[in-house]
Amino acid sequence: MAEFGENLKRVREEKGITQQTLADYLYVTRQAVSRWEGGSRYPDIMTAKKISQYLEVSLDDLLSDDDMKLYVEKSEILDTPISKRVQIVLMTLAFMCAMFHSIFYLCNTFIHGLLMYSSHEITLKSVLLTLILGYGVYAAIRDKLNPKLTAVFYTYYLAANLVVTIMGMISSYGTFSLQSYIGAILYDIVFVVIGIRFYCGDRVKSPIPLYIMIGIDTLCSIISFMMNISGAPFEIFRDIFVLQILGFMQEIFFFVLVVFMTYTLDKKRRRAAR
Numbered sequence: 001m002a003e004f005g006e007n008l009k010r011v012r013e014e015k016g017i018t019q020q021t022l023a024d025y026l027y028v029t030r031q032a033v034s035r036w037e038g039g040s041r042y043p044d045i046m047t048a049k050k051i052s053q054y055l056e057v058s059l060d061d062l063l064s065d066d067d068m069k070l071y072v073e074k075s076e077i078l079d080t081p082i083s084k085r086v087q088i089v090l091m092t093l094a095f096m097c098a099m100f101h102s103i104f105y106l107c108n109t110f111i112h113g114l115l116m117y118s119s120h121e122i123t124l125k126s127v128l129l130t131l132i133l134g135y136g137v138y139a140a141i142r143d144k145l146n147p148k149l150t151a152v153f154y155t156y157y158l159a160a161n162l163v164v165t166i167m168g169m170i171s172s173y174g175t176f177s178l179q180s181y182i183g184a185i186l187y188d189i190v191f192v193v194i195g196i197r198f199y200c201g202d203r204v205k206s207p208i209p210l211y212i213m214i215g216i217d218t219l220c221s222i223i224s225f226m227m228n229i230s231g232a233p234f235e236i237f238r239d240i241f242v243l244q245i246l247g248f249m250q251e252i253f254f255f256v257l258v259v260f261m262t263y264t265l266d267k268k269r270r271r272a273a274r
Contacts (some may be wrong), residue, residue, distance in 0.1 A: 004071070005039040007062045012037075024052045025054055044079030044143070073127070076143045077150060077265045084143070090257040091140045095133035102126035105243055115262035124141050128160040129250065147265060151199035154258065155192055162188040198262065204273050207266045214255045219241060221251050 006182045012022060019033040026033075027049060035041035043051065048071075052059045063071060088170045104128055136153055139145050145153070166185060225248045 004042070004063055005037040008035040011057055011061070015055055017055070022051070022054065024133035026050060032096060041077045059126070069269075072148050072265070072268045076145050077147060077261045077268075079269060083260075083264065084140075085226065086260065087145070087257060088104065088137070089142045090253050090260070091133065091136045094250050094257070095130065095137050096244045097174045097253065098126060098130040098133050100249060101128050101243060101246035103107065119203055125164040126162055128163070130159065132156050133250075133254070145261070147199045150261060151196050154199065156197045158192045158195070162192070173242060195258075199265070204266075204269045207262045210262055213261065214259060218252070218255060221248055 012019070016246060019037075020030045023030045023033045026043075028047075030041075032041065036043055048062065049059060052062055076084075078084050102123075105123065132153070136145075136157075139153065162185065191213050194213055198205050198207060198210050225244050
């Protein structure tokens with residue numbers, strides 16, 4: 001994106017416009033304009049269009065074909081005001097579900113002795129997901145979720161499931177089928193690899209495998225939810241139901257966001273590749 005920064009600086013100086021004047025027009029700081037021209041940061045596509053309109057040049061004069069492809073990979077995936085709000089809302093809802101799941105689970109385990117839902121693996125998973133989703137909210141608010149950072153965030157989220165599955169296999173060795181645990185571990189690994197390949201790939205890749213994995217995971221979550229609440233004794237049914245609902249909704253909010261970001265990134269990449 002050095003070429004974009006150089007073009008921006010050249011056209012701005014040719015027009016006799018200062019960084020501060022351009023910043024005031026865009027409602028950003030002068031430091032933001034300076035970072036754009038230095039190539040360390042990049043404006044979102046809507047801001048880039050406003051820049052081209054203000055400087056009375058086409059966007060093509062600022063962005064080359066290679067710049068456009070690199071722009072997609074370096075800038076945040078969701079760059080319109082509405083999509084950013086949706087991103088923050090979904091991320092916040094997922095974070096709140098994970099946080100309340102952790103609090104509610106710990107209260108039931110250590111105060112009420114909720115035995116059917118008591119395990120160190122579930123505690124660890126709840127805490128890990130709360131921390132990861134909390135960072136996701138921070139990154140979304142700060143407009144940092146570009147494809148590569150999204151891949152890191154996505155990997156951490158799924159890695160939490162993988163760690164918990166491995167811990168469950170170790171602590172419950174001999175209780176459940178080893179093949180079942182191995183299958184779950186391989187499934188989590190494939191899920192991670194497919195996501196990383198899509199978000200960090202050098203070429204435009206189909207999002208369909210990622211959609212399929214998300215669909216399978218959602219279906220498994222629904223089945224697990226129904227099985228867990230159906231087998232709970234009446235006296236602890238309410239607590240089991242609340243915990244399952246919070247865990248299920250947290251996954252739904254997260255995967256809806258991933259689908260939304262995947263669709264948007266795929267569309268931007270295909271447009272830039274034309």
